[in-house]
Amino acid sequence: MSALEGARDRFLALHEGFAASRQGEPAWLARLRADALGAFREQGLPHTRLEEWRHTNVTPLAKVPFALASSPGRAVARDDLEHHAFPVFACSVFVFVNGRFAPELSAAQRLNCGTTVESLAEVLRGDPERLASRLGRIAEWKRHPFAALATAFVDDGACVRVPRGAGAEQPIHLVFVSGPRADGQPLLSHPRVLVEAAPGSRLTLIQDHVAVGTSPGFSNCVTEVEVCPDAQVDLVLVQREPDYRFHVSNLAVTQERDSRFAAHTLCFGGAIVRNDAGVRLLGEGAECRLDGLFVAGGRQLVDNHTSVDHAVPRCTSRETYKGIVGGRARGVFRGRILVRPDAQKTSARQSNANLLLGAGAEVDTKPQLEILADDVKCSHGSSVGQLDPDAFFYLCSRGLSEEVARDLLTRGFAQEILRALPQPALSDALDDILQQRLRLAHAGGLS
Amino acid sequence: MADALLELRDVYATAGEASILRGVDLVIRPGEVHAVMGPNGSGKSTLANALAGRPSVRVTRGEILYEGRDLTALAPEERAREGIFLAFQYPVEIPGVANLYFLKAALNAVRKHRGQPELDAMDFLQLARRKMKLVEMDEKLMQRSVNEGFSGGEKKRNEVLQMAILEPRLAILDETDSGLDIDALRVVAGGVNALRGPQRAMLVITHYQRLLDYVEPDFVHVLAGGRIARSGGKDLARELEEKGYGWLEASAR
Secondary structure, eight states, rough: OOOHHHHHHHHHHHHHHHHHHHTOHHHHHHHHHHHHOOOHHHOOSOOOOOOGGTTTTHHHHHHOOOOEEESSSSOOHHHHHHHHHHTTTTOEEEEHHHHHHHOOOOOOOOOOOOOOEEHHHHHHOOOOGTTTTTTTTTTTSSSOHHHHHHHHHHOOOOOEEEEETTTTTSEEEEEEEOOOTTOOEEEEEEEEEEEEEEEEOOEOOOOOEEOOOSOEEEEEEEEEEEOOOTTTTEEEEOOOOOOOOEEEEEEEEEEEETOEEEEEEHHHHHOOOEEEEEEOOOTOOOEEEEEEEEEEEEOOEEEEEEEEOOOOOEEEEEEEEEEOTTTTEEEEEEEEEOOOOOOOTOOOEEEEEEOHHHHHHHHEEEEEEOOOOOOEEEEEEEEEEOOOHHHHHHHHTTTHHHHEEEEEEEHHHHHHHHTTTHHHHHHHHHHHHHHHHHHHHHHTTTO | OOSSSSEEEEEEEEEEEEEEEEEEEEEOOOOOOEEEOTTSSSSSSHHHHHHHOOTTTTEEEEEETTTTEEEESOOOOHHTTTTEEOOOOSOOOOEEEEHHHHHHHHHHHHHHTTTTTOOHOOOOHHHHHHHHHTTOOOGGGTSSEETOOHHHHHHHHHHHHHHHHOOOOOEEEESSSTTTOOHHHHHHHHHHHTTOBBEEEEEESSSSSHHHHHHOEEEEEEEETTEEEEOOOTTTHHHHHHSSSSHHHHHHH
């Protein structure tokens, strides 16, 4: 039996124990779980002969005997989180430990105009019917084994709802902390976020993944976002787990008429990271922006797959991904844009630029445009390069050391993504994180 | 006579694969302004880059002594900290790096080397504002990325601004006049003249005599075929303007 098959069977066995504790759930939820489990069983863990997983070998992940994070696990104290906080602005913070809501660590400011952030587990206990048509309906778990696995195990997470016409002034900060069990056993957790932005509402949401402890672990995340007509959602996904953890994330978004959505995916850590971001533009006049930045050093593998589905006319998509790859790390970008036959007057733009900091680093980048309409404006471009020697000499000729010059140029490369974040204070905070990451990586083999 | 600040003895240098400098001799003392003129391809920029330490330019023979020490042993950043400044012919655009931040980092690197305390953001801003007036530079350019989207004139002003802030001992201006209209030229030259002083030497590289109407040199050298074909006073520049370079190139061969 291969490692992948072994892991699939272990995950299925874990689910048996899990399902036993789920008696009495509503029928729709039980069916969702069963369907998702079936989809996972059928697909198994993906192997590299699949086009979608060609560059990402998950065997190292498959070899770790994870236990399911059913209890909160190792106690996480406020001190553990302190150094992960963004110190620059006050906003509501909701903390989840191994996917489970931790009210004692959260600090909810009063949210404006009826915006709510609830524990998914509580809603499923108290008022499950209102999620019957939402949970698991946007994520494409039928085509993604890890999303199927996460949906089979769906349990707790964040339920964010902004009512019609309402807008939170401050961002809402969701912090997902992962860590091993008290005895050090590596854990599998399923951070889950469900967002509903009602017509005409506005939301800025930060989904932040951090970890404590020093043993491996696996965060398998699913975020589903429904952007109703005229609503506007900015989502900032920050992944800053340590380099010995595995992270798979699935972002699935539907957009209605004249809505606006932006995802900023910032990825700094993880041994193997796979992010899938998929947006379906279902209403005319919708605009989406997908931005991404990743830094990989050592032997990290960071894989970003994006997909924008222009299903109706007159929608706009803008996509900019940037990768900084050093050491013997590997970066992958694949950007799919589908323009369906009816989607005339589509405007779609995609770019992926990568900076290689060392001879051992590697990037695979591939746009995939499927344009089935004839009156559209679509463009794409990708590049893989090194630091510009002229710029490097220019900085050094002003007295800056090679190290400082390299850092400045590398950070400069990232600014296009960082400066596009919804708040300047957030840009600064993440620029600091980037700087720390680069420093750490230089010491530990980014270059 | 004061000791030489810079001395080149029979310097040969290559740029990439090409052999460009073929036996340059030059002595520059503190307080002096030297102009180096010459036709295209004569090696003017290679000379400037050899002094600043551009990696693609290699000194293959001879000696370059700066303050009596072998300059070629120093990395570009060490040369800068020791007081050498090159105003680039083509200043480089650096996306994502704010001009103000860059200048402060550069000045503090130099100050640290000189054993001076580093300037904080407020002190630096005051200094930068004072120097910006010197080159009539718009303060808005300080928040923008280094040289990104700057006009040709703004880039050259930015070079002179950097020079004014870093206060080098040896300033090398590589065709700082190229691409400037007459007003910009006057401003840039004014900035350069304000930096003239008894402790500072300048090497002004130019194709045309025009700049030398504003920045008056003590010595003029003509570079042709990779060596200094003739040296003289400022009158030599006028002579070149009248006769062109042909007569010197012929004699250099």
